[in-house]
Amino acid sequence: MRESKRGQSSLLIQGARAELPASNEKFDVDHGAGLHFRSMEPPESPIHNISDTARWVAVYRARESERPDAVFRDPFAQRLAGERGQQIAASMPFAEKNSWPFVARTWLIDRLISEQVRGEIDTVVNLAAGLDARPYRMDLPRSLQWVEVDLPEILAHKEELLGQEKPVCVLERVRLDLSDVQARRELFLQLGQRANRALVVTEGLLVYLTAEEAAALGNDLAAQPAFHHWILDLASPALLKMLAKKMGAPLDQAGIPLKFAPQTGPEFFTRCGWKPEQIHSLMHAAAKIKRLPLFLRLIAMISPARFQPNRPWSGVCLMGKHR
Numbered sequence: 001m002r003e004s005k006r007g008q009s010s011l012l013i014q015g016a017r018a019e020l021p022a023s024n025e026k027f028d029v030d031h032g033a034g035l036h037f038r039s040m041e042p043p044e045s046p047i048h049n050i051s052d053t054a055r056w057v058a059v060y061r062a063r064e065s066e067r068p069d070a071v072f073r074d075p076f077a078q079r080l081a082g083e084r085g086q087q088i089a090a091s092m093p094f095a096e097k098n099s100w101p102f103v104a105r106t107w108l109i110d111r112l113i114s115e116q117v118r119g120e121i122d123t124v125v126n127l128a129a130g131l132d133a134r135p136y137r138m139d140l141p142r143s144l145q146w147v148e149v150d151l152p153e154i155l156a157h158k159e160e161l162l163g164q165e166k167p168v169c170v171l172e173r174v175r176l177d178l179s180d181v182q183a184r185r186e187l188f189l190q191l192g193q194r195a196n197r198a199l200v201v202t203e204g205l206l207v208y209l210t211a212e213e214a215a216a217l218g219n220d221l222a223a224q225p226a227f228h229h230w231i232l233d234l235a236s237p238a239l240l241k242m243l244a245k246k247m248g249a250p251l252d253q254a255g256i257p258l259k260f261a262p263q264t265g266p267e268f269f270t271r272c273g274w275k276p277e278q279i280h281s282l283m284h285a286a287a288k289i290k291r292l293p294l295f296l297r298l299i300a301m302i303s304p305a306r307f308q309p310n311r312p313w314s315g316v317c318l319m320g321k322h323r
């Protein structure tokens with residue numbers, strides 16, 4: 001565990017001896033007992049790095065799996081999320097109250113993957129796979145090649161916990177920093193040469209990229225003729241603004257602010273050679289699977305499912321090649 005970088009955040013001065021607070025703290029006069037220091041900063045985030053977001057989202061899969069009416073079951077999510085995942089989730093009260101987007105996203109992506117592997121897709125390339133356990137929990141062809149790419153630490157954690165489990169298809173893991181452009185191009189080239197038709201998945205990754213980084217990734221994926229389809233999730237600029245306000249602080253503190261929400265929605269990737277073939281609103285999907293609170297159910301009934309840059313909107317898109 002990382003050591004706390006902060007000083008004591010609340011200190012009552014009784015008499016002459018007192019520890020000085022960190023310089024960014026202020027104090028109130030407490031008339032009953034003396035001076036009371038009050039921290040001006042939020043508590044330290046339990047999110048330490050980008051891979052901790054994988055632990056966080058696994059918590060929502062675990063919770064959904066426990067429901068008697070679960071729309072998917074991930075029997076590994078609880079184990080993979082661990083104590084750290086639970087602590088992170090507890091520190092994000094807004095997401096705790098609004099976990100339906102995570103559930104709807106998993107449900108939608110499961111359906112899209114199932115649909116694609118029933119066709120001619122022979123390889124799934126899951127970029128930023130995190131603690132996703134689809135190769136163990138989904139009904140997939142045994143001959144399907146499934147490649148998971150993520151940073152070394154989170155894949156080591158996953159392998160340690162899933163070492164005894166058997167994937168249903170052929171599973172391979174690649175420890176790679178996807179921001180290393182040269183290395184990722186080499187990997188995409190290798191995978192592109194091996195596959196006949198590949199489906200790429202980037203669940204929960206793009207929002208942490210800048211627009212330039214997202215476009216560069218889109219270009220590198222489009223450069224491989226065998227990469228036929230790409231499943232991505234996307235937020236609108238209005239949603240990003242709302243999320244930054246409601247739950248951005250712990251992510252900002254960890255140095256991983258939410259960044260990418262293109263004004264043009266999925267059409268952003270047209271310049272890279274991708275066109276949206278299916279666009280699914282998460283709110284409408286959540287309404288369908290009955291995971292929305294009443295108020296949002298009413299909103300979903302009156303609002304269109306299409307991408308809306310000026311309204312909080314998030315969706316899952318199946319992209320295909322257009323050149």
Ligand SMILES: C[S@@+](CC[C@H](N)C(=O)[O-])C[C@H]1O[C@@H](n2cnc3c(N)ncnc32)[C@H](O)[C@@H]1O
Nearest residue numbers: 051053054128129130150151177178179203204
């Ligand atoms: C929100 S999690 C999503 C994980 C998984 N796809 C899911 O939906 O459960 C984001 C993931 O992106 C991975 N990631 C972020 N930046 C990365 C990079 N530069 N290279 C490889 N993986 C990265 C993190 O390690 C983390 O596992």
